[in-house]
Amino acid sequence: MEADFCLLLLPPLFSVKLPFQQDMESAINVLVAQFKTFAGKDGSSHTLSKDEFQTLVASQLPNLVKNASDPSAIDHLMSSLDENNDGELTFQEFWQLIGKLASAHGGFSQ
């Protein structure tokens, strides 16, 4: 009962993963859900506008992306990811960034 009581207190401060979820599947779910959360703020809910991308990077990737709070740096980063130059990032375009960050974070050669 004490544990049940504590769980009710935890959500505002802690993200709790249930024991039957696999770590990798939970992580994939988090990345997809966060992308959708930020992509849904304006315009197309399936792509990131420049503003949405800047907000996402500043709040979700402040340690892995250099100059995450510098709009001009993030503008430049977005241009490098926006392969079809339509001013929006699809999930596939955004995924290339996550892969590069993961690879660098893990010390894998690019």
Added chain:
Amino acid sequence: MEADFCLLLLPPLFSVKLPFQQDMESAINVLVAQFKTFAGKDGSSHTLSKDEFQTLVASQLPNLVKNASDPSAIDHLMSSLDENNDGELTFQEFWQLIGKLASAHGGFSQ
């Protein structure tokens, strides 16, 4: 004090994320750490052998990968990811699978 006590009980059953960690950075960290855990079981610690890949898929991606526990299906999947056909998956080769699973899971067009 009650919350502190509960945290001591939680780790064996629950994965707890501290509140100062960003969700996306934590998710990236999980994917990298799990890849390294499985890649480190035999041979090169930076690549997945066929056995390591089969173990990883069966235990970490049982819901997102079809026939995750069927060795011949996973053997076929590995061949499709192993771009240089060296019998090992680099992180970059493995990342293509995670991207496809994430994209399908999120309902994004490939």
